[in-house]
Structures are given as structure tokens and as C-alpha cells.
Amino acid sequence: MTKPKNTKRKKGSKTAKKLKQRELQKAVFRLLRENPKKRYNPRQIARKLGIANSKDSIYEALQHLAKAGKAQALEDYKFKLKPRESYRSSTSGQRSGKEGICEGYVDMTRSGAAYIVCERKDHNDVFVSPRNLNTALHGDRVRVQYWYRRSRFGKPEGKIVEVLERASERFIGTLYRVGQKYVVVPDQENIPFDITVASEHLNGAKERDLVVVQITGWEGKRIPVPHGKIVRVLSDLSLNELTMQSIFINNGFELEFPEEVLKEAARIKEEITEADIAARRDMRRVTTFTIDPEDAKDFDDALSVRIMKNGHTEIGIHIADVSHYVKPGSALDKEALKRSTSVYLVDRVLPMLPERLSNELCSLRPHEDKLTFSAVFEFDESQKIVKQWFGRTVIHSDHRFSYEQAQQVMDEGKGVFLKELLLLNKLSKNLRKARFKNGAIAFDTEEVRFRLNEEGVPQEAYVKVRLEAHMLIEEFMLLANKSVAKFIADKGKEKEVPFVYRIHDLPNEEKVVELARFAAELGFEMDLSTPRTIAS
Structure with missing residues (x-):
């Protein structure tokens, strides 16, 4: 780190700050x-x-x-x-006069009462007694009417007036028979009530079975109680399988796709027509391959390499064109919106889209034509980007590498597509060097992985080795993301373009100053004048 120059500003020269x-x-x-x-x-x-x-x-x-x-x-x-509104108490002076409405999330307690964590950061949590929950469950997003009582030491309490969004309607529990009816006692301590199940909705479950129950309605006026149906019996599962499924279910994730979604996925034709190809840039003759984890089942990105007639190098970064198959407003689109993302556990993935798409149509498997979105870059002899292109393409992957296989080819200097891998690696190193020169910071942390046996039981914990093959892929994905974002931002200067950007915010100034103070105590001086000098 270099010693900073005098960075004090003259009085009155401070520039206006833009607030989030x-x-x-x-x-x-x-x-x-x-x-x-x-x-x-x-x-x-x-x-x-x-x-x-x-x-x-x-x-x-x-x-x-x-x-x-x-x-x-x-x-x-x-x-x-706006002056604070006051209301006359309807409870003989028990309320202090301050009331209102806020929206937030239910944090249920073992007693059956709950606290509503309001979305407004400046608002206290609102206590809600069991009789005022209005069928709300743990994690639900709700609208709550609140007031202040003198007896609650200035803390608000209230009642839920509307459930805006359910966190989950399925729960794991044990089935019991109580008299002439059945009840499921949920495992989660923050679900402090039993769920009644009619005998015709047992779905083959027996007393004391571990089951998944779905709430289908509520009964009662003063304190409504739920009733539901058994949708899955878990008693026959292994401990590992039970644990993994419990993680998904208890966090509100659906294990199965709705029948309508599966049928829609099954109806999608696998054939790529001549009309599809004609509307795209055809890159099937360009050397292309994927590099993914050894146990990956879906391959959603690929790299292509071509030496051009002018001596320049063309690099293509390709991702599956899911939008070709998932149309706006379709059952698939609505389910993907609901799920939002694929969820990864140590031994499995719960996909955002059915396997028909995630592992087949939209997986860039070797020796198959696939429809993609691509970012294509032309590098000159000095490895500078002189041209870029973004658009729809059709590709044909020639090979599937694991990270370890790609690294082995580069280390040993022999194997399929050695020349292409070495060229990609050389370019990626130059891109990384340029990023660090421009102020990027490397946060190298160790990632612990688990080796499992065939039953999914952990056998060994080990530290994942970060290979050059990993950094190669990372660098080109960063290049594609950054270049597309800049392209759209430039377009937005002429006409507003709705777009989602992934942005790392500037560091907190106070924390940076504190870091500089700590570094100075260790004998290092930091230049805080620009992000680039901070990174150096």
C-alpha cells in the first residue's frame, strides 16, 4: 500500500452526495x-x-x-x-391514543402468540395474541392494525386484518387419532396448534406415521383452527432422505410441480425447426464445450472458441435460452415466478423448472443442438476486446468437461481441446489482471464440501480446491454480465430500458476509515482517495 498524498479537501469544496x-x-x-x-x-x-x-x-x-x-x-x-393521528380508545382509556397500520412478517412463539416484524425499519415489533391472529401462520406476510396500551410499557400490540402472502401451507408432523377424528401435530415449535384431518383425507396414512399435511381451510370464529389433508407419508424414508425433504418443506418449498405445469412441460416439442435456426446466429460449427462440477446434471452455460481469418480470437459465452420454451403468463412461467430460484442442498437440487426443461431442453448437453443467448467477443493480437455482439444463437457442444478434467488437460499439456483451453485460460488471466488493476478485491475464502456415500450419508469433509479452470469460467461469466449490463445502461441513456442489474455497492465510508485506522496501527498506510487505491 502506498502512502496517501494530502487528501484533505478545502472548506466548501465538498461535492454533493447522492443518497440511496x-x-x-x-x-x-x-x-x-x-x-x-x-x-x-x-x-x-x-x-x-x-x-x-x-x-x-x-x-x-x-x-x-x-x-x-x-x-x-x-x-x-x-x-x-403529517401530525400523528389520535384516536379515542374504545376500551375505556386502556389505549394511549396512538394507532396505525403496518405490514410485516409473522414470528410465531410457542405459546401461540406472535410478533409482527414490520417492514418499516423505524417501527417496533407488534405483539398479537392468539385470538387476534386471524389464521396467520409463522412467516406469513400480513397487514396488522396496531395500538399502544399503557400496560405494555410503550410497546404496540394489535390484530391481523389481512394475510397478504402465505409462507407455506404444508407442514411435517405426526398423525394421531383423537376420538373419532385425526390430528397432525406439527414438528415445528412455531406452529403451536394441531391440524384436523378427516378420515377420507388420510391418503393411506396410519396413526403415528410421519406425514406432510396441507392446510385446506379453517373452522371456528373466536380462535379459528385449521383442517387439512395428508399429501405425503414420510415414515418409510431413510433418515437422510427424511432430513433433506424436511428442510425443503419446513422452509416453504414445494417438492413436486403441479400437474398442469408438468403437462405443459411434456407438451413442449424437442425439435429445433429450420425457422428457429433462421432467426438466430448459427454457431454450431464453432468449437464449443461446457465446464461444470463433476456431479452436475444440468449444463446451463458453455464457451466457444474460434480463430478468425484476420488472426483475431472470437470467444462466445452462451447460456440456455429458457425464454424460447417458457412463455409469459404460461403455467411454467407462473410456477417459475413462484419458486424464483433453484434450491441447492448438499446432495440434491430442487429445480425452479421441471426436469424436462432444466435437465433436458435447456441443458447444453454434448452432441446436441441447443438454443442459446450469447455474448460474443473479438480479441485482437494484444488481447484487447475490439468488437462485441449480443443475441440469440444456436450452438452444438462438442464436449463436456468437469473442472478437474479441464484442469488435468491444461496441467499435463495433452488431451481434447488442449489448444482451446490454454487460449481461454490465457485470456482469462489477462481479464483478471485488468480487473484487479481497476480496483477489484479478491476475497479468497475456503469452501468446505462433503463427500457422501450412495445413501447420501456424509463420509468426509474436505476443502474445495480452487482451480484455474474455476477462475477461467468465473472470468468469462463476469465479462459477459458486465458487458451486457453496460450495453443496456448505454441504451438506457437514450430511452429507458427496464433491466435488473447486479451491483456491488461502494464500501461504507466510516468502515473504510476504521479499516485504515486499524491498518495504520499495524504499520500500513492506506490511500483512501479512490476505490482503486483502496484496493491496492
Whole structure:
């Protein structure tokens, strides 16, 4: 680390700071609270706070505050602090006068009562007694009406007025017979009630079986109790299988896909038509291969290499074109939205899409034509990118490597596609070197993996070895992601383009200063003037 130059700024030269939306809302609310009688429009707020945020972003912050009941919208885009509303108590003076509505998540206790963790960070958790839960379950997102009682030491309590989103409707428990009816006693301590099951809904389960029960309705007015049906019997499973399925179910993940989704997936034709190919860049004759973990079942990305006539190198980074098969509004699309992601455990994966897509149609398996989205880069003789292209393609993978196999070919200097692997590795090293030069930081941490036997029982724990083959893939995926993001951002300067960006925020200034202070005690001086000098 180099010793910093004098980085003190002259008084008055400090540039305006741009706040994130949440920080902006807090700053605006603080300004309104400190000046309760004044009215401000976005331009006045920007000047008062000395910030670089646009008028639109400040107006959005004001709207959020108004929606939360903290600000009051006036004419001419002006806002002021909204006075706290008071309500007359309907319980003979037991309430202190402060009431409201908030949204949050249910944190159930063993007693059957719950606390609602409100989404508003400045709001206390709301206590809800069992009689006021209104069928809400642990983890559900709810809307709660709250008030303050003098007897609760200033803490709010309330009642749930609406369940906005269920965390799960399936639970693991043991089936018992109680008189003429059956009940499932859930394993989870934060589900403090039994679920009644009619005999016609046992699905072959016997008393004391471990089962999965799905809640189908509620009975009773004062304190509703759930009833449901048995959807799976778990008693015959091995301990490992039971443990893994329990992790999924207890966290709200569905083990099976709905019948409608499976049927829709089965109807998709595997054939790639001439019309499909004509609408894409045909790269089937370009050397292409995948590099994945040894136990991978789906191959969702691939690399291609070609030496061009002008002596330049063309590198293609390809990912499966899922959108060709999953159409907006379809059953597959809705199920993928509901699941959001594939879930990985030590010995299995719960896919976001049925295996018909994840392991077949959208898996870039060797010796098969596949439809893909691609980022293609042209490198000159000095390994600089001189051209890039993004779009739909059709590819044909020539080989499937595991990381270990690709590394072995490079280490031993012999094997299939040796020339291509060495070229990719050389380019990836140059890309990595350039990233670090521009301020990237390497967080090299050890990853512990487990070796399992055929029954899925752990036999050994070991530290995953980070190979050059791993870094090769990482580097080209980073290149593709960064280049596509920049391409869309540049397009957005002319016309707004809705897009999801993956962004690593700038480090917290206070923490960086604290790090510099700690480093100085160890004899190192850090230059804090730019992200690049901090990284160096």
C-alpha cells in the first residue's frame, strides 16, 4: 500500500452526495420532523439537504413517506410533516391514543402468540395474541392494525386484518387419532396448534406415521383452527432422505410441480425447426464445450472458441435460452415466478423448472443442438476486446468437461481441446489482471464440501480446491454480465430500458476509515482517495 498524498479537501469544496432511496427517505423525514410547520417541494429539499439526488427520486421518497403516514401531500408538489393521528380508545382509556397500520412478517412463539416484524425499519415489533391472529401462520406476510396500551410499557400490540402472502401451507408432523377424528401435530415449535384431518383425507396414512399435511381451510370464529389433508407419508424414508425433504418443506418449498405445469412441460416439442435456426446466429460449427462440477446434471452455460481469418480470437459465452420454451403468463412461467430460484442442498437440487426443461431442453448437453443467448467477443493480437455482439444463437457442444478434467488437460499439456483451453485460460488471466488493476478485491475464502456415500450419508469433509479452470469460467461469466449490463445502461441513456442489474455497492465510508485506522496501527498506510487505491 502506498502512502496517501494530502487528501484533505478545502472548506466548501465538498461535492454533493447522492443518497440511496432508503437513506433519502430517512433524511427527508428528518428534515420534515425538524421543521414541522414548513412546506417543501423536491427542489427545496435537495437544496436544504445538499444532496445530488434528482427531483424525481426525492418526489418518490416523499410519496413513500406519505403512504407510510409520515408526510402529507399538498398542492404544487409540496409536502409537510403529517401530525400523528389520535384516536379515542374504545376500551375505556386502556389505549394511549396512538394507532396505525403496518405490514410485516409473522414470528410465531410457542405459546401461540406472535410478533409482527414490520417492514418499516423505524417501527417496533407488534405483539398479537392468539385470538387476534386471524389464521396467520409463522412467516406469513400480513397487514396488522396496531395500538399502544399503557400496560405494555410503550410497546404496540394489535390484530391481523389481512394475510397478504402465505409462507407455506404444508407442514411435517405426526398423525394421531383423537376420538373419532385425526390430528397432525406439527414438528415445528412455531406452529403451536394441531391440524384436523378427516378420515377420507388420510391418503393411506396410519396413526403415528410421519406425514406432510396441507392446510385446506379453517373452522371456528373466536380462535379459528385449521383442517387439512395428508399429501405425503414420510415414515418409510431413510433418515437422510427424511432430513433433506424436511428442510425443503419446513422452509416453504414445494417438492413436486403441479400437474398442469408438468403437462405443459411434456407438451413442449424437442425439435429445433429450420425457422428457429433462421432467426438466430448459427454457431454450431464453432468449437464449443461446457465446464461444470463433476456431479452436475444440468449444463446451463458453455464457451466457444474460434480463430478468425484476420488472426483475431472470437470467444462466445452462451447460456440456455429458457425464454424460447417458457412463455409469459404460461403455467411454467407462473410456477417459475413462484419458486424464483433453484434450491441447492448438499446432495440434491430442487429445480425452479421441471426436469424436462432444466435437465433436458435447456441443458447444453454434448452432441446436441441447443438454443442459446450469447455474448460474443473479438480479441485482437494484444488481447484487447475490439468488437462485441449480443443475441440469440444456436450452438452444438462438442464436449463436456468437469473442472478437474479441464484442469488435468491444461496441467499435463495433452488431451481434447488442449489448444482451446490454454487460449481461454490465457485470456482469462489477462481479464483478471485488468480487473484487479481497476480496483477489484479478491476475497479468497475456503469452501468446505462433503463427500457422501450412495445413501447420501456424509463420509468426509474436505476443502474445495480452487482451480484455474474455476477462475477461467468465473472470468468469462463476469465479462459477459458486465458487458451486457453496460450495453443496456448505454441504451438506457437514450430511452429507458427496464433491466435488473447486479451491483456491488461502494464500501461504507466510516468502515473504510476504521479499516485504515486499524491498518495504520499495524504499520500500513492506506490511500483512501479512490476505490482503486483502496484496493491496492
